[in-house]
Amino acid sequence: MARSVTTQHKTIATVAAWIIALLIFFPILYTIITSFKSEQEAIQGFNLIPSGTFESYTEVQAQSGYFKFFLNSVLLSVGSTILALLVAIPAAWSMAFSPTKRTKDILMWMLSTKMMPAVAVLFPIYLIFRNLGLLDSRIGLMVMLMLINLPIVVWMLYTYFREIPGEILEAARMDGASLWNEIVYVLTPMAVPGIASTMLLNIILAWNEAFWTIRLTTTDAAPLTAFISSFSSPQGLFWAKLSAASTLAIAPILIMGWFSQKQLVRGLTFGAVK
Amino acid sequence: MATQQTRSLARFMMAPSVVLLLVWMVIPLALTLWFSFQQYNPLNPVRDGFVGLSNYALFYSNPAFLQSILNTLLLVISVLLITVIGGILLALLIDQPMWGQGIVRILVISPFFVMPPVAALVWKNMIMHPQYGVFADIARFFGAQPIDWFGQHPMLAIIIIVAWQWLPFATLILLTALQSLDGEQKEAAEMDGAGFISRFIYLTLPHMSRAITVVILIQTIFLLSVYAEILVTTNGGPGYASTNLPFLVYQKALLEFKIGQASAGGIIAVILANIVAFFAMRAVGKNLDK
Numbered sequence: 283m284a285r286s287v288t289t290q291h292k293t294i295a296t297v298a299a300w301i302i303a304l305l306i307f308f309p310i311l312y313t314i315i316t317s318f319k320s321e322q323e324a325i326q327g328f329n330l331i332p333s334g335t336f337e338s339y340t341e342v343q344a345q346s347g348y349f350k351f352f353l354n355s356v357l358l359s360v361g362s363t364i365l366a367l368l369v370a371i372p373a374a375w376s377m378a379f380s381p382t383k384r385t386k387d388i389l390m391w392m393l394s395t396k397m398m399p400a401v402a403v404l405f406p407i408y409l410i411f412r413n414l415g416l417l418d419s420r421i422g423l424m425v426m427l428m429l430i431n432l433p434i435v436v437w438m439l440y441t442y443f444r445e446i447p448g449e450i451l452e453a454a455r456m457d458g459a460s461l462w463n464e465i466v467y468v469l470t471p472m473a474v475p476g477i478a479s480t481m482l483l484n485i486i487l488a489w490n491e492a493f494w495t496i497r498l499t500t501t502d503a504a505p506l507t508a509f510i511s512s513f514s515s516p517q518g519l520f521w522a523k524l525s526a527a528s529t530l531a532i533a534p535i536l537i538m539g540w541f542s543q544k545q546l547v548r549g550l551t552f553g554a555v556k
Numbered sequence: 557m558a559t560q561q562t563r564s565l566a567r568f569m570m571a572p573s574v575v576l577l578l579v580w581m582v583i584p585l586a587l588t589l590w591f592s593f594q595q596y597n598p599l600n601p602v603r604d605g606f607v608g609l610s611n612y613a614l615f616y617s618n619p620a621f622l623q624s625i626l627n628t629l630l631l632v633i634s635v636l637l638i639t640v641i642g643g644i645l646l647a648l649l650i651d652q653p654m655w656g657q658g659i660v661r662i663l664v665i666s667p668f669f670v671m672p673p674v675a676a677l678v679w680k681n682m683i684m685h686p687q688y689g690v691f692a693d694i695a696r697f698f699g700a701q702p703i704d705w706f707g708q709h710p711m712l713a714i715i716i717i718v719a720w721q722w723l724p725f726a727t728l729i730l731l732t733a734l735q736s737l738d739g740e741q742k743e744a745a746e747m748d749g750a751g752f753i754s755r756f757i758y759l760t761l762p763h764m765s766r767a768i769t770v771v772i773l774i775q776t777i778f779l780l781s782v783y784a785e786i787l788v789t790t791n792g793g794p795g796y797a798s799t800n801l802p803f804l805v806y807q808k809a810l811l812e813f814k815i816g817q818a819s820a821g822g823i824i825a826v827i828l829a830n831i832v833a834f835f836a837m838r839a840v841g842k843n844l845d846k
Contacts, residue, residue, distance in 0.1 A: 399828075
């Protein structure tokens with residue numbers, strides 16, 4: 283009886299899991315389906331088979347210049363992640379390979395900044411941005427997103443770097459490698475997978491950030507989060523268009539997310555669960 | 557073998573991160589603290605000036621403030637209960653041998669990657685709309701009256717949406733912890749005749765305890781600052797029925813320009829978050845020592 287899995291058991295588990303999984307996925311599925319309906323069809327009651335029109339997609343672009351918002355999302359998420367990596371890699375590096383007594387305290391302090399609620403600094407940040415002329419600018423928002431995610435980036439890189447065996451460093455030093463050579467030729471190749479994982483997770487987090495991206499932008503720098511939020515005003519029902527815009531907004535990140543399940547667990551639990 | 561040179565280099569490498577985070581944390585927070593003791597209204601500066609603790613006193617006297625704190629706690633606690641219990645059950649189910657496990661995982665994790673405004677608007681318009689939503693269709697199918705979710709039960713509706721976003725996260729973390737459970741231990745327990753329930757209570761649950769702690773802490777941080785979901789669905793209403801602390805601070809600061817009150821709210825939010833952070837840091841810190 284021990285580990286022999288009966289077919290019956292497996293069938294029941296399969297059916298139950300698939301039903302629940304499909305229910306959880308349903309709102310996303312229904313959004314994708316609705317995006318291929320006409321506006322008329324979209325409000326005609328429950329219907330899983332769309333007429334298959336691309337009307338909504340072309341109209342979202344034609345009426346509101348959808349592509350601009352999409353491009354802003356790409357620029358902001360990728361840009362802020364690269365900025366964060368530039369700042370975080372040296373820090374995580376030195377903490378992982380030349381730790382001091384204070385390294386742990388610094389790491390904990392960085393994490394604590396992540397716990398500061400955004401609203402607590404909403405008005406000062408708003409004032410600072412306004413006075414520096416950074417409201418609705420891509421650069422300002424990019425820096426903002428970088429700062430928000432910096433603690434997670436440092437932490438994630440730190441947990442990856444720490445897994446690189448120290449003996450390799452010792453060996454390189456014995457052979458007389460300078461710190462620079464050590465970094466460029468020995469460690470960088472071993473660190474690339476960790477850096478790539480960190481990058482992936484942070485692009486996802488920055489793409490979906492929905493407080494500062496909505497509050498600090500109006501038109502020029504507005505990414506998809508701000509654009510989609512503008513659909514909340516009740517001027518008529520545009521569900522097919524909303525669905526088309528939503529589908530395009532979540533598709534790239536959904537696909538990236540499917541590939542980043544492991545990194546997600548690691549990054550968002552700060553290495554506590556692997 | 558850290559020489560003096562590598563040490564100072566290490567310090568130099570760390571400086572940008574530390575300085576940036578320090579500036580980003582200290583300056584705005586100090587400003588908020590200062591504003592919280594002021595009467596400051598950019599639109600009507602006549603009565604501006606130092607007012608002591610009277611902004612904070614509003615949290616006792618003004619029903620909107622009290623309601624917003626209660627709503628914040630209600631949202632955090634309900635979503636935690638739903639996602640942790642649901643996440644454990646779902647993780648146990650997905651961990652069973654089955655066909656198409658990979659696809660099931662992908663379907664279950666997906667809502668986590670949906671940006672908050674999209675999640676909220678899809679639920680508001682296509683699922684919960686009292687006339688055209690799927691729930692209304694189902695209700696009519698059974699001959700019942702469709703529910704006006706956002707009019708009559710705004711907090712419940714928001715709780716459902718936010719729980720839908722976070723259930724995947726809890727499930728994924730707990731599933732990862734579950735799968736690291738030693739198969740031999742499980743077999744030994746089975747051989748000793750331990751049933752599913754006692755195996756779960758004495759073996760599985762203790763093994764998952766740290767993952768559960770982490771899920772609760774991380775989610776609490778994010779749930780304390782739910783914002784976009786409320787903005788695009790109820791806009792805090794009807795009245796203040798679905799206004800949480802972040803949303804109230806936003807309203808006071810950027811719509812009513814009552815900066816002093818908003819700042820006091822912000823400071824209260826910091827205190828709330830700090831209570832959580834205190835426990836979070838201890839849990840994560842323990843792990844560092846390992």
